[in-house]
Amino acid sequence: MSIDMSQFYQVFFEESEEHLATMESLLLGLDVDHPDLEQLNAIFRAAHSIKGSAGTFGFTDLAETTHILENLLDRIRKSELRLRADMVDAFLQAGDVLRGMLDAHQGRGAADPAAVAAVCERLRHLSDGDRGLPSAPVAVAAPVLAEQSGGAGQRWFAIDFVPAAAALGRGIDNLLDELRGFGTLEVVDRPLPDDPAGGRWHLRLLTDRAQESFVDQVDFVAEAGAWRIADEATEAGEAFGFFEDSPGAPAALASADDGDGAYGFFAPLAESAVAEEGDGFGFFAPLPTPAEAPATAGDEAYGFFEPLPATAAPVVEEGEGYGFFAPLPVPPAAEPLPARPVEVPVAIDKPAARVAKGAAAATDSSIRVSVEKVDQLINLVGELVITQAMLLQSAAQMLDAAPERLLNGLTQLERNTRDLQESVMSIRMMPISFVFSRFPRVVRDLSAKLGKQVELKTMGETTELDKSLIERIADPLTHLIRNSLDHGIEAPEKRVAAGKSPTGTITLKAYHQGGNIVIEVGDDGAGLPREKILQKARERGLPVSEQMSDQEVFNLIFEAGFSTAEQITDVSGRGVGMDVVRRNIQSMGGRVEIDSMYGIGTRMTVRLPLTLAILDGMSVAVGDQIYILPLSYVLESLQPMAGDIKTLTNQARVVQVRGEYLPVVVLHEMFGLKSAWNDFMQGIMVVLDADGARVALFVDALLGQHQVVIKSLEANYRKVPGISGATIMGDGHVALILDVSAIAGMARNHTQKAG
């Protein structure tokens, strides 16, 4: 029965990250003065899901922090507390801390215990701060009911539980403290301190609160399902906190009114709904008749499952629905305590989470597939495309000898493979909203820090691009936005003085253009100061002149160490960054351009290929070898005339192209190959734009243009200078893809050495 939980960790990390992202975007969208109950519930659900699964997987630190977060959220959503802006800040901060913990658990960096403690303290403070205030009337319907049934308003609750291994020690102390806060607590029976299994606790609590106000706390500390809370007045009726909504139990009435009762996903169900839900999800089927079951259940660790055998059939059905949970639900009832307590909750939390999720997004059906599998699929399809090209080539060589039906079939195959390739590639495509969604937060935090008023507008969030690009574009874009915020948008006074609205606007826009995706980061700020940039460039000894075009001047800000900021802030101004942005974007095969008007605004345009897996290339021949040049670097090609090529000292050569001298890179010399030609006049010069510098690459011949599938050379070999990857040509041979920036760099070094 031992299950290796680590195999589910990845799923947990991904899910938790999604929940955190949901939480954050909901928090940012929240109207502090008039919070939408649905949104609050959704935030609560997200936090609760994280807590649930964190507990399941034994990440206690995560679970504890979310627990505190959840307490505060719960009070807000029950209108016991009013939502305030500082609470939203605290929530966002908590989200960051949680993300840090998640990263730490995945081995990326370490969580900062001080930050964690600070956030927990802040949340606790916010939550406890107004404990004394009377609760709003809508808030808890249950206590009202309790008063009716109990008369005096205070009731005794008997609480039994077996603490989870993870909660031993501090967790129990916390629980006891918390319960003391609710009323009078008596510890009737406590286990021996050295009881390895944790032992059973028996408490009595005299309180005027409804039991749902402390059910969560007990549930959190207790071993999954191994707890019982009984109202001593009404006894067995509501023995199970979980089932408080079940028909017949007094609380049901309350929570039917109280739409946001204990557990988001059970609460709103009216009597009939509970029964219906029970049918749908075998788990809850036994609810209508829990009366005597809990009496025995309380004494056993797995009371929760006790009622199950009666309705074995639906459970099995459920098991089939969720493949890997199947063996779990039934056996624990009969089984003694398993060695590792964390294993059991899978059965409970997982389906519960699915139910919640399923209810929330029944229409949005998707599956989680590992990128590896998708990549394998992409590779196979790539192979298919190559095979198809091979077949077509051989058929073409047969000319008239090829039967027409074969040719027809091949044409059809070509169409099908292309369609297939497109659909497979689209699996990797994700909407750019995955990146954009983080920026409202960035803008919010930064503008507050800088004392600026900034509005972020996003457009084209549904534009799709490759997942690997999504991951890599986030940092450069963040940097561009920070840059716009810090340098672009002026302070409100300045803006008003310039006749602009005090609130600046940053526009994020994504769209497709040809085979590229274009992402624009625009602001209506001060614009780039041409003169100042030129002056700085001169100070730094860069070769500049007044005749340079605006574009060329603006491109200077991408130079390493270049900054025009008068003051270095902790946001930007150190001059590192823009060069990193450009380098990152170039490493993705993209480019970045700047348009700016002084006083009006600036627009940075990032152009990226749609995918890293396919590239538009030009095949060139050098000796008996074929190389692929990425088409995006190719400006033009020409056959040089006799007088066009001049030799500088030693080896360095330049070619004159329309009055301009470009350095010549002779590919066969660089790669130690034998050219088919003896002089430059017979070959071809391809003019390349490498990082803004133009070079002429001498090759034997141009062969054609292809879409090539990029294959890694490093997977089985190692990095080769001047080569960025490999591809497979139609004839099955390997062709290497040239790394234009590196080749230009190598040529420059060569020239410098020679010069």
Next chain:
Amino acid sequence: MEPMTQAGATAEDDLLASEYLTFTLGSEEYAIDILKVQEIRGYEVPTLIANAPPFIKGVINLRGIIVPIVDLRIKFNLGKVEYTPFTVVIILNIAGRVIGAVVDSVSDVLSLTAAQIRPAPDFSGTFDTKYILGLASVEQRMLIVTDIERLMTSADMALIDAAAD
């Protein structure tokens, strides 16, 4: 009781045979662990890699995977380096990588027990002893049992980035 079980285990180990693929380089015969061998195929002209050492012949397309080809004959100065229709490439699967090795010919697959493999004398030859697990003699033939994984991942071969540095 204890020592006896121990001895029993060792004897069993000795009897436990592993399978080895044997191949020739010039006049020498080598044996490598067959579990490292993915397949054996004929030689095809690879795509050159610029500025690579001479024994790295280039890369080939093996069903969509780019595989580097190493000519062990050039690396160890053994045999005549010529490429005929009978030249054989052993595709190895080593440390998660796929590497092709050109050899003169592949002989057969043999079962060798640990007892059959004798430690190699410390000779200094072209073939560094640290890659040799031992020598085995089978029917008058002397086989050089090679740690192919160690050899291929070594810095000498310059096949892997980290090792090359």
